[in-house]
Amino acid sequence: MIHFALVPVGLLVAIKAYLIAHGTAIxxxxxxxxxxxxxxxxxxxxxxxxAGATESAADLLQDFFNGR
Incomplete structure (x- = not known):
């Protein structure tokens, strides 16, 4: 039998995994x-x-491609 406290923990782990995968895809x-x-x-x-980047992230990419 599954302990009642493990269900919310499992749900939180699943949500975190989804958010990490979604962020990586973006x-x-x-x-x-x-x-x-x-x-x-x-x-x-x-x-x-x-493509949806923030201004600071776009600046970092620009600096990377300019070799700074």
């Missing part, structure tokens, strides 16, 4: 958009912002 989408824009000669920052 970050991957943003990074891939920046790479494709950089390879095409466009601004990685603009592509990252269009």
């Amino acid at each position: 970050a991957t989408k943003i990074i891939i958009a920046a790479i494709i824009a950089w390879m095409a000669g466009n601004s990685p920052k603009k592509a990252a912002l269009k």
Whole structure:
């Protein structure tokens, strides 16, 4: 028999795993958009912002692709 205290803990673990996977998918989408824009000669920052990145994350990607 499952102890009543384990059900909420299991639910919290499942929610955390979902949020981590969802966040990883969003970050991957943003990074891939920046790479494709950089390879095409466009601004990685603009592509990252269009893909849903925050301004500071887009600045970090821009600095990375500019070699700073």
